[in-house]
Amino acid sequence: MKTMTCNQLGGACDTKFTANTFEEIAEMSKKHGTEMFHKGDEAHLKAMGDMQQLMKSPEAMAAWFTNKRKEFEALSESE
Numbered sequence: 001m002k003t004m005t006c007n008q009l010g011g012a013c014d015t016k017f018t019a020n021t022f023e024e025i026a027e028m029s030k031k032h033g034t035e036m037f038h039k040g041d042e043a044h045l046k047a048m049g050d051m052q053q054l055m056k057s058p059e060a061m062a063a064w065f066t067n068k069r070k071e072f073e074a075l076s077e078s079e
Contacts, residue, residue: 001019004075017029
């Protein structure tokens with residue numbers, strides 16, 4: 001199990017997500033983002049806007065995803 005924060009995954013807070021795979025942690029982050037969107041959390045809305053800009057370029061989004069996956073894989077296992 002490895003842990004990353006919302007902030008490490010492009011979000012706006014220190015909420016921690018723990019998972020076995022990058023795909024699992026990305027899904028947890030996405031769910032959290034959806035919850036924050038529905039709450040109207042301004043900091044998360046700004047972070048989502050930044051991600052939407054990044055998503056306009058498939059190459060930039062792929063590079064971001066690759067870098068986050070490498071960051072996840074480089075983490076040590078959580079207790």
